[in-house]
Amino acid sequence: MADRLTFNLSTGGDVVIKLRPDVAPGHVERITDLASSGFYDGVKFHRVIPGFMAQGGDPTGTGMSGSDKPNLKQEFSSEPHVRGTCSMARTSDPNSANSQFFICFGDARFLDNQYTVWGQVESGMEYVDALPVGEPPREPGTIVKATVA
Template sequence: MADAERLTFTLSSGGDVVVKLRPDLAPGHVERIASLAKTGFYDGVPFHRVIPGFMAQGGDPTGRGTGGSDLPNLKAEFSSEPHVRGVVSMARTNDPNSANSQFFICLDDAIFLDNQYTVWGEVESGMEHVDALPVGEPPREPGKILKATVA
């Protein structure tokens, strides 16, 4: 997988969010996210948890925050890459090796997450569409990923 690969989320909140994939930090997670995107797994999936000043979380096809893909969970690939605005990282349970398909985009700096969650990308453009997602846990009418593509 080339380092220059990009993932684009077309969001219901108004446009495209382009994420630079970071296989240099988390090759296994980048491979998982890209393969799920290519199969259409993320198409129509909501952002079920959006907390202003913190993050927007999606990637659960049930929309409840408890689901994932049918693939096995991933082994943690923690790095010292800081969780700052625009960083994309994997959500997980208390088990460090429980990431599957859920991810979050940092809306603000959240460096208290550093070395505890796997960073796999960074938003290059379209952060305004992430900022525009409806807020809540879950939002009354959640914003959705209309389409996810890898190029």
């Protein structure tokens, strides 16, 4: 299984994420399958809240959609939601994660044990910090290309 995911962002560089199959094997498999297929290429960060998180992974850019794959069963863990944590977005149904994810800007420990952590940013967090803010941003930042290694 791959151990790194790289998002080349429109904000100027690569965000390298260490994958965590040890805590969320099903979610890591989904993310890497989608990334390998080109699903995330060109996808917008449709919800960027300073000090909290940047959310993307919806091909429509609205936050209301996902991939055509079935939703995932939750893989909650006590992994902390801190700066650089990558976790899955979902509805109020704990088993509704699909393709949307978020990257934490800072401490969001209140999300621990309620959202599935699947990775941690190793480098390039400055490019996440540079994403245009808003819900949605007027000119959203995008994933130019996603690659798995």
